[in-house]
Amino acid sequence: MNLPFAIIAAVIVAAATAAMTLRNLVHSSLAVAVAFGGLALAYLYLDAQFVGLTQILVYVGAVAILIVFAVLLTRGGEPPEKCIFSATWFWGLLITVAVFATLAWCVMHSFASRRDPSDKVEVTVKQIGDALMTKFVLPLEVIGLLLTAALIGAVIIAMREEKK
Amino acid sequence: MLGTGIIKGMAETARNFLGSYVSREHLTTVQYPEERSPQIENARQFPFLVFDGDDPIKGLRCVACQICEKECPPKCIYIVKSKDKRVDYKGQSQFYPARFDIDLSVCMSCQICVEVCPFESIKMDTAYELSTTDRFGGLMADKHQLAKSNEHYRHIHPTDAALSDAALAVEVAKAKAVAEAKAKAAITTTVSPQPVAAT
Amino acid sequence: MTDSLDQIFVTLKHWLLSGLDDLLKWLEVAPPGWSMPLVSIVLSLAPILMVFPALFAITTVLERKGLGRIQNRYGPNRVGPFGFLQFAADGIKALIKEDLVPRAADKVVHFIAPVILVITAFTVYAVLPFGRNMVAADLDAGLLFFFAVGAASELAVFMAGWSSRNKYALLGAMRAIAQMVSYEIPLILSSVAVVMITGTLSLTKIVEAQSTHAGLLPDWFVFTPWGFMGFTLFMIAANAELNRSPFDLPEGESEIIAGYFIEYSGFKFALFFLSEYLSMFALSGLGITLFLGGWNAPFAALDFIPSWAWFFAKLLALIFLFIWTRGTLPRLRQDQLMNLAWKFMIPMVLVNLVAAALWHFTGPGWMRWLTSGALVVGAYMLLGKPQFESKDIGKRTYRFAD
Numbered sequence: 001m002n003l004p005f006a007i008i009a010a011v012i013v014a015a016a017t018a019a020m021t022l023r024n025l026v027h028s029s030l031a032v033a034v035a036f037g038g039l040a041l042a043y044l045y046l047d048a049q050f051v052g053l054t055q056i057l058v059y060v061g062a063v064a065i066l067i068v069f070a071v072l073l074t075r076g077g078e079p080p081e082k083c084i085f086s087a088t089w090f091w092g093l094l095i096t097v098a099v100f101a102t103l104a105w106c107v108m109h110s111f112a113s114r115r116d117p118s119d120k121v122e123v124t125v126k127q128i129g130d131a132l133m134t135k136f137v138l139p140l141e142v143i144g145l146l147l148t149a150a151l152i153g154a155v156i157i158a159m160r161e162e163k164k
Numbered sequence: 165m166l167g168t169g170i171i172k173g174m175a176e177t178a179r180n181f182l183g184s185y186v187s188r189e190h191l192t193t194v195q196y197p198e199e200r201s202p203q204i205e206n207a208r209q210f211p212f213l214v215f216d217g218d219d220p221i222k223g224l225r226c227v228a229c230q231i232c233e234k235e236c237p238p239k240c241i242y243i244v245k246s247k248d249k250r251v252d253y254k255g256q257s258q259f260y261p262a263r264f265d266i267d268l269s270v271c272m273s274c275q276i277c278v279e280v281c282p283f284e285s286i287k288m289d290t291a292y293e294l295s296t297t298d299r300f301g302g303l304m305a306d307k308h309q310l311a312k313s314n315e316h317y318r319h320i321h322p323t324d325a326a327l328s329d330a331a332l333a334v335e336v337a338k339a340k341a342v343a344e345a346k347a348k349a350a351i352t353t354t355v356s357p358q359p360v361a362a363t
Numbered sequence: 364m365t366d367s368l369d370q371i372f373v374t375l376k377h378w379l380l381s382g383l384d385d386l387l388k389w390l391e392v393a394p395p396g397w398s399m400p401l402v403s404i405v406l407s408l409a410p411i412l413m414v415f416p417a418l419f420a421i422t423t424v425l426e427r428k429g430l431g432r433i434q435n436r437y438g439p440n441r442v443g444p445f446g447f448l449q450f451a452a453d454g455i456k457a458l459i460k461e462d463l464v465p466r467a468a469d470k471v472v473h474f475i476a477p478v479i480l481v482i483t484a485f486t487v488y489a490v491l492p493f494g495r496n497m498v499a500a501d502l503d504a505g506l507l508f509f510f511a512v513g514a515a516s517e518l519a520v521f522m523a524g525w526s527s528r529n530k531y532a533l534l535g536a537m538r539a540i541a542q543m544v545s546y547e548i549p550l551i552l553s554s555v556a557v558v559m560i561t562g563t564l565s566l567t568k569i570v571e572a573q574s575t576h577a578g579l580l581p582d583w584f585v586f587t588p589w590g591f592m593g594f595t596l597f598m599i600a601a602n603a604e605l606n607r608s609p610f611d612l613p614e615g616e617s618e619i620i621a622g623y624f625i626e627y628s629g630f631k632f633a634l635f636f637l638s639e640y641l642s643m644f645a646l647s648g649l650g651i652t653l654f655l656g657g658w659n660a661p662f663a664a665l666d667f668i669p670s671w672a673w674f675f676a677k678l679l680a681l682i683f684l685f686i687w688t689r690g691t692l693p694r695l696r697q698d699q700l701m702n703l704a705w706k707f708m709i710p711m712v713l714v715n716l717v718a719a720a721l722w723h724f725t726g727p728g729w730m731r732w733l734t735s736g737a738l739v740v741g742a743y744m745l746l747g748k749p750q751f752e753s754k755d756i757g758k759r760t761y762r763f764a765d
């Protein structure tokens with residue numbers, strides 16, 4: 001743990017907390033965007049240039065925009081009247097803890113945790129591309145298929161129904 | 165083909181762009197404070213009051229009949245009728261405006277006041293540089309500011325002024341004829357009883 | 364001599380740095396370890412922070428004069444010689460105007476939005492190579508950096524529009540976002556063709572790949588079928604990204620007054636303009652880097668002119684192109700805008716990728732010109748036909764009032 005990482009982590013956690021607790025939906029989504037940006041900074045700090053920049057491009061540039069757009073198109077930005085905690089907060093907490101535990105277990109047992117942090121490798125974009133096209137081509141294709149299916153689904157939902 | 169219209173348009177604008185450096189004809193703008201385009205005769209801005217003779221106030225044709233005040237759509241004319249009478253251009257004894265104000269910031273240059281005036285006394289001016297630094301009083305013109313000579317009117321609207329002068333000449337002639345007839349009648353009435361008295 | 368002129372700014376920076384080092388040694392002050400890199404960064408960034416705002420000032424005057432000439436009038440010609448000091452008058456006016464914030468506005472977001480916009484607009488310059496060895500941060504993923512930072516500005520536009528609590532601002536922001544999201548795809552994909560050919564995301568390497576000469580023409584990508592199409596699509600998409608006419612719907616003065624920055628006044632308003640023009644220069648710079656050979660001279664004989672001069676000459680040419688289109692084309696309608704993006708630009712840009720691949724794998728010779736060129740032209744004819752030509756609306760007739 002060092003100072004820059006601590007700052008970045010603090011920013012991410014603060015933004016995520018703000019996203020959960022702020023009453024105004026648009027403020028929440030802006031806070032989410034800040035959290036995304038913080039995550040990108042963390043990647044950049046870890047020398048993962050490509051991932052960090054892609055994080056900004058995709059999450060700040062597209063996902064955050066889609067979220068605010070959806071918020072605008074559905075219900076405006078009025079803060080909700082009632083308490084912001086949902087009635088099923090207990091189950092939500094349980095699921096969160098379960099997801100966190102799974103992820104933590106994965107990280108602890110992955111090869112990354114056993115690697116010596118001192119042997120730094122320079123990863124170029126070309127290597128990432130090669131890896132995506134050879135070693136990880138199956139996951140890539142599966143994700144592509146999934147996204148295409150989602151896209152077609154969205155088009156079908158948005159399609160105007162013909163009057164019979 | 166897609167895009168040919170764009171290329172045609174670009175060529176046209178390029179022609180204008182380059183042409184403006186080559187020929188003066190392309191640049192149609194008038195550099196305003198230094199140059200002005202000549203005014204067309206029927207231009208009109210705001211009303212003014214016509215006077216005859218040398219004294220702007222004494223010579224005003226307006227008789228304070230207040231028709232224009234009533235007809236003005238945005239109600240920007242304010243008239244106070246005089247208590248006494250004075251002799252007008254026709255030689256008749258008439259009222260005159262003790263106050264005649266037009267709020268130029270309200271006036272919409274509709275010329276209705278001119279149309280309704282039976283005495284050819286209010287006309288449209290062509291002066292348009294009326295900007296002022298005084299927001300409230302600056303555009304409130306009183307009768308001293310509004311009074312302009314008939315020569316001025318002849319100068320800015322020659323055709324209209326000729327018509328107006330002709331109409332006035334007829335009026336004056338009529339008034340004279342009436343006055344003469346009256347005078348004659350007065351003479352006969354004053355003359356005729358005399359013999360009776362004599363007898 | 365030519366070399367030293369070419370590298371004059373690089374040499375200047377090194378000279379300043381070593382001079383500072385000597386000075387510190389002479390003063391017997393031991394600077395902390397991080398200070399020299401910091402000074403170096405400042406020395407790299409300061410020119411960017413000075414040159415491009417200055418270019419902005421000049422461009423506003425030139426644009427207004429150019430548009431004026433296109434519309435058969437003089438344009439600004441009162442302040443200073445030929446009106447060239449107009450920008451100073453405008454700047455002073457913007458500075459001394461009252462800064463109004465609507466009472467209902469979301470104050471914090473309202474304040475941050477223009478700041479983010481300007482910061483992102485400046486940040487993208489970090490990876491642009493302005494000349495030989497003249498790049499502030501030579502990132503391995505420079506192109507990605509450019510697009511990532513550029514994408515963040517969309518959020519700022521949304522923030523500006525939403526926080527103003529004004530229906531025009533909100534409409535403008537929604538239009539802006541819809542437009543920017545749609546046109547970002549062709550913008551990025553048209554540059555992906557270049558990345559495919561050069562095999563790198565580093566902008567300096569992309570420029571180096573275009574530094575050779577093949578016969579009469581230099582090896583700029585714009586002189587290939589896919590490169591030409593890519594450049595055209597890139598410029599159209601860039602125009603839309605910048606919200607410039609004919610894609611100025613988000614600002615549409617005649618319908619939503621100024622769009623997302625309607626509730627800004629004084630200097631914040633000027634910041635919006637600054638960021639808009641800075642993005643214009645940056646995107647033009649990217650187009651130059653990707654397709655127009657960056658800072659390379661068009662002919663080997665002209666190599667004696669310094670590289671940065673070439674970059675700025677090309678930049679001015681592209682700025683003029685932007686002004687020229689702005690003076691020519693009327694604004695699109697929202698449905699036309701979306702049709703153009705999704706039914707023409709995106710399919711075209713995908714075909715362009717295939718054309719670039721064909722070019723790459725056919726190998727040198729006239730065959731690659733034929734295959735790649737035929738693909739591009741064919742796709743252009745085919746895609747351009749249905750949406751834009753089928754509707755025969757007949758000759759326009761006019762009816763005048765009697």
Ligand code: SF4
Nearest residue numbers: 236271272274275277
């Ligand atoms: S021109 Fe029209 S508005 Fe003006 S004073 Fe005359 S009647 Fe009134």
Ligand code: SF4
Nearest residue numbers: 226227229230232281
């Ligand atoms: S200007 Fe004409 S209409 Fe108006 S009060 Fe005088 S005489 Fe009457």
